Amino acid sequence: MTRAGVRRRATAWMTPRWRDPGWYAFVLNRFTGLILVAYLLAHFVVLSRLTAGSEGWNDLLGLFGSRPFLVGDVLLVSAVIFHGLNGVRVILLTLGRGTRRSGLMFGVVLVASAALAALAAWGILFA
Amino acid sequence: MPDPTIVLRVWRQQGSDASNGRFETFEVQADPRRDSVLDVLERTWAEQDHTLVFRHACHHASCGTCTLLVDGRERLPCVTALHDVWDGRSSMTLEPLRNVPVVADLAVDPGVMLTRVAGLPLPYVRAVEADARSASGVTDDADVGTAERFEDCLECLACVSACPVASGDPDYLGPAVLAAADRAIEEPRSGDPARILDLVNTEHGIWQCRSVWSCSAVCPAGVDPAARIMSLRRRVWRGDHRSGSAP
């Protein structure tokens, strides 16, 4: 817990840094990344149901088409969109591009993510 | 008209054990037009509690000793004007830096970080940049000759405190050391760039960074450690200074 007299906690990175866009980007990236990993695991579990026969599988698909699950889809797609766009931002920064405007780039990522997520929501829920 | 009063919440702890730590509140007179945060802290010590332990030396952002968390954000209180961080009503909270051992109260021990820098080595003096005159608004066209100046990095450890990776990994070299390494390669002087790159091209070196960018956001000296960490990664990818490659 303490090493060289410094108190470290595994959750220290969650300590809010208000008005620090870098911190928000980092936390959101971790959070959406966890969602994606959780989804991947869930996906494997679902696929394994294929072994249970077509009837059970069709029931499952029916469930996945229900309203609550479609809303879940929107959240999932939003997570993918943000994680991907912020990932592009991180790649640009790593290449030395826009390093003095990393906060502004995060703002652009947020706006673009919101726009694309809204489009996706419309497509999933209403189209 | 008398000076307004500010409520100061100051972290107190005896020695390096934070478990007995607590906040102590002081009410101090402050002149928002003229005072820096350090002025207010010094007045508190001088007039109310001589046992307060905190670091300071130069009072003008050259020595890097006074770094504190002011309302949760890393700052140099000596050059932080009170009116920039105080709304005239709320209390102000002062805490020691994160991720660095605390000596007592607000004072930290920079030893661990600074000995890492000492191992690089990084010179303390550097050549003045060719465009220094235009950068400081003096004139566009001037020859700086062989003028030298102190490195920008004050070794104030604000970046280390701000870094969430440093808070989880005690072996992470940290933004200050990595930025120093990039400078030591950029302007080698008596150092060996290949050796320095090897020192930082490690799991707990440049590859531990998560591109949070908080370090560059809080640096009071314009070092931009995050960009320098990325610069080191590109040096590695390009194969710079690989032993055996042409000097």
Added chain:
Amino acid sequence: MAFVSPSSQPQALIIGAGSTGAAVAHDLAMRGIGVTVVERGEIASGTTGRNHGLLHSGGRYAVRDAESAIECRVERDILACIAAEILELNGGLFVALDEEDLAYREPFLAACERAGIPTRDLSAGEARELEPALSARVLAAVEVPDGVFDPLHLCLAFLATAQANGATIRPYAEVEELVVAGSSVEGAVVRDRRTGRRATVRADIVVNAAGPWAGYIAAMAGVDVPVVPTAGVMVAVAGRFVDRVINRLNAPSDGDIVVPQRRSVVIGTSSWTVDDPDRVTIPAAHVELMLERGAELVPLIRGAEGRGVFAASRPLIGRTADLESGRELSRTFECFDHSAEDVHGFVTISGGKTTTARAMAEATADVVCRHLQVDEPGRTAVVPLRSYRDYYRA
């Protein structure tokens, strides 16, 4: 270095880790004396930390105080050898802006020559080519080998070297009382401010290097050292407009020096006496004067963003003619051997400037060694200091 077994090694306790205490610690440790330094705050957190950081070529003192000028010239050259890594050696300019300044040029050049300070005459054009931020009103300038240091790091370099030679450095350790037995000072009761615990540090000699607080410490031994804390204001503004130290070519006055410190410039200084060096109120008029005088030399100072207004107290001492125990080792600093007042094992040093701290320390160490009957000459002029970062390696 003479070998002394630990039990017979003479012990010195130095109170204060500004440039005086740090340099004395270095000199004594090098001569094989066991050294402990106690400092109530961070290293250089007293007067030294806030000084201008001007490494004097001696030009400033040449006309009125030749002895100081020569001492600065010699010590500047020594520091440039032993502490080269932590100095900016870009030189300095003495700049004439009006007829009165021009009239000072001849005596200035003659005095520098007498003091052995190398100078170079510059026309207005040449001066502004070197430093384009200089006022357009420049009439002429003289270049001298001024330099810039950072006070904290210079102290750390002295202390790192002392530490490597066996000294113990204790910041956050405040002297609460001196241990006096009969007519001898035998040590001090020191409170560790980190933990609140007290301990007694015994020593064969106690060196009072507490700067403007030296009178307060001396009173603990029942001696009176009449320190007159004399504050001076410094004003720092953002923008490294010059790389050289800019001095006004005139008799030393307020606000006539501009020193680049990293990406700022610092204008100084002024002078007023204070009662308590821990509670200094800076007169607004002094701040305005700094900006005004600084802007005469470097106009960009006027519109620049403020980076700090601060003051520190010079430890000026009453003249030795008034005191029994004072002995002038030079006219620039003073060492009080209090055995003249029947208080033994206690020495106060004060005055001086950081540029000459090494010389001051050497003279003081000579006095201390005579007391301790240690026959070791000083060698600090020729041995390079360690890196300031070594201070943290212990």
